[in-house]
Amino acid sequence: MLKPAVILLCAGLVLAGCSNDDAGDESGLLSALGQVRATPETRKAVEYGEPAAVRALLAEDRDRYQLLQGFGYGTIASYAIVVGETLSLHLDEFDSAISVGQPPKQATVLWGKYDVAAVDGKLRGLGIDGRAADDATRWRAADDYEIDLANGPFADLAPTPQLNDILTRDWSFAFAPAAAGIDWVTDAGDETLAGDDVLASLARCLGDVVAAQLQATRQAVGVREDGTQLICLDGDRARVSDALDGDMPSTARPWHDVLPGAEVTEDGDLVRVTVPPPPDDTPVGQVMRVMQNGDLDGLR
Numbered sequence: 001m002l003k004p005a006v007i008l009l010c011a012g013l014v015l016a017g018c019s020n021d022d023a024g025d026e027s028g029l030l031s032a033l034g035q036v037r038a039t040p041e042t043r044k045a046v047e048y049g050e051p052a053a054v055r056a057l058l059a060e061d062r063d064r065y066q067l068l069q070g071f072g073y074g075t076i077a078s079y080a081i082v083v084g085e086t087l088s089l090h091l092d093e094f095d096s097a098i099s100v101g102q103p104p105k106q107a108t109v110l111w112g113k114y115d116v117a118a119v120d121g122k123l124r125g126l127g128i129d130g131r132a133a134d135d136a137t138r139w140r141a142a143d144d145y146e147i148d149l150a151n152g153p154f155a156d157l158a159p160t161p162q163l164n165d166i167l168t169r170d171w172s173f174a175f176a177p178a179a180a181g182i183d184w185v186t187d188a189g190d191e192t193l194a195g196d197d198v199l200a201s202l203a204r205c206l207g208d209v210v211a212a213q214l215q216a217t218r219q220a221v222g223v224r225e226d227g228t229q230l231i232c233l234d235g236d237r238a239r240v241s242d243a244l245d246g247d248m249p250s251t252a253r254p255w256h257d258v259l260p261g262a263e264v265t266e267d268g269d270l271v272r273v274t275v276p277p278p279p280d281d282t283p284v285g286q287v288m289r290v291m292q293n294g295d296l297d298g299l300r
Helices: 028-033 051-060 062-068 074-087 116-125 179-186 197-206 237-244 286-292 295-299
Strands: 007-010 013-016 045-049 096-102 105-111 129-133 136-140 165-169 172-176 211-215 219-223 229-233 263-267 270-275
Touching: 028 045, 028 096, 028 197, 051 062, 062 286, 074 105, 074 116, 096 179, 105 179, 116 129, 116 165, 136 179, 165 179, 172 179, 197 211, 197 219, 197 229, 197 270, 211 286, 219 286, 229 286, 229 295, 237 263, 237 270, 237 295, 286 295
Parallel strands: none
Antiparallel strands: 007 013, 045 096, 045 211, 096 105, 105 172, 129 136, 136 165, 165 172, 211 219, 219 229, 229 270, 263 270
16 A cells, blocks of 8 residues: 655656555655754654644544644744745645754754745745745745844744745745755755764664654654554563553653553564554544653663
8 A cells, every 4th residue: 555655756757655565674754854954953852743644644534543633843842833824835745754963953854745935925925034945945034043032033933043034836835944954855965864874773663653753872763644653662571561561750650551552572673562543432642652751761
């Protein structure tokens, strides 16, 4: 089965749906890593999402899939609706998205079809200068890492520098707090994150996911479209299994209550924890909170 997991350059054409959702080596996540330049900053952390797929899940059951919303948007996730309305841009209609690095040195790109002319018009209307760059337009809203809470074009929308630099073109929309960040996610070059041993092995371990977070500390979490949740990390299988019989460090709740039915296996030199889809009345995405709370360290 093919699905539009990421926009790829295939045979010189920009296409969607070049991934096989049964193969970790060809997942949307791994393909997205192949579109990002490998730098000391981008290697630190990755957030990935498939907004259109998550949107469809939310349409089925918002309460169940709410925790998956906004992955891949980076730090503007909290402002996605207002930013989208201001720019005539519906972030949840993009096929895939990836945000790399850690604040403030981050960059984000979303791939999919959108009305580029309409977005360009909105940016121009905000008084932002744009210049042609090959088949794209580069927009400069503020200096690198600058936050202008009084007079900036996005001051009333999102108090963040993440929209200082923007690139628009067919099938991709990128933004970053500094000009260099745009290059990371739009001009990958020969050395990409798909060639990073740590991130690539974590991506293969997760397989085909609609939301994921990966860290250079060799730990990652992800959720597949059917609600299966995964944790991948370096460690000892027996040690992880024993830890799951205990309590979470952050809340002292039993791991079995949070991740019921978790199965521990090995994937190369990584340990994979697979959690089957929870009951229909239970939210999907608890593994995301587990990483955000720092609980994964308690499994090692």
